[in-house]
Amino acid sequence: xxxxxxxxxxxxxxxxxxxxxxxxxxxxxxxxxxxxxxxxxxxxxxxxxxxxxxxxxxxxxxxxxxxxxxxxxxxxxxxxxxxxxxxxxxxxxxxxxxxxxxxxxxxxxxxxxxx
Amino acid sequence: xxxxxxxxxxxxxxxxxxxxxxxxxxxxxxxxxxxxxxxxxxxxxxxxxxxxxxxxxxxxxxxxxxxxxxxxxxxxxxxxxxxxxxxxxxxxxxxxxxxxxxxxxxxx
Numbered sequence: 049x050x051x052x053x054x055x056x057x058x059x060x061x062x063x064x065x066x067x068x069x070x071x072x073x074x075x076x077x078x079x080x081x082x083x084x085x086x087x088x089x090x091x092x093x094x095x096x097x098x099x100x101x102x103x104x105x106x107x108x109x110x111x112x113x114x115x116x117x118x119x120x121x122x123x124x125x126x127x128x129x130x131x132x133x134x135x136x137x138x139x140x141x142x143x144x145x146x147x148x149x150x151x152x153x154x155x156x157x158x159x160x161x162x163x
Numbered sequence: 164x165x166x167x168x169x170x171x172x173x174x175x176x177x178x179x180x181x182x183x184x185x186x187x188x189x190x191x192x193x194x195x196x197x198x199x200x201x202x203x204x205x206x207x208x209x210x211x212x213x214x215x216x217x218x219x220x221x222x223x224x225x226x227x228x229x230x231x232x233x234x235x236x237x238x239x240x241x242x243x244x245x246x247x248x249x250x251x252x253x254x255x256x257x258x259x260x261x262x263x264x265x266x267x268x269x270x271x
Binding site: 096 | 205207
């Protein structure tokens with residue numbers, strides 16, 4: 049079956065512009081996670097959705113970052129007024145039931161470059 | 164604070180040369196330990212979950228083991244296609260805390 053998909057695969061933007069990153073989870077998966085992976089760094093948790101609600105937003109680095117999920121499916125991560133330090137690969141993962149011990153399946157990521 | 168440390172950071176092997184990767188963790192009440200493989204330009208691919216000390220799981224040339232303080236990923240007679248970054252992670256709160264990974268390169 050289809051895995052997690054993300055779009056775009058690559059995004060180059062200018063400092064100060066807003067960007068939207070999209071994630072389509074595996075069909076039927078109730079939990080969705082966003083992570084950020086910078087060069088030389090591990091995966092950094094950003095936000096977790098259970099259905100359309102986000103019970104854990106603790107990893108969002110600033111109020112320039114926001115995310116929503118609609119219909120219990122697609123999620124969008126929005127970064128406003130992008131900065132060069134936002135450059136990273138943004139990864140989305142989904143899991144079936146949302147327990148932290150449930151396997152998370154990752155998408156291919158969106159590589160964001162802020163010039 | 165819960166931490167996950169992987170070693171070595173990078174490992175270069177000849178094809179057929181077996182070795183082990185280490186993942187040590189400090190977490191109270193371990194609820195599982197996950198191993199993933201990540202190829203360049205791709206997202207992490209799930210390999211194994213281990214839940215209790217003494218547990219072992221195998222997949223092709225890979226075997227993962229777990230003790231109370233660390234996990235090992237043993238690679239037996241590796242092939243060039245095993246070259247990748249291997250990540251381990253433990254549950255923390257509502258998500259996973261990942262180590263920085265071990266980059267494995269297997270030369271023919």
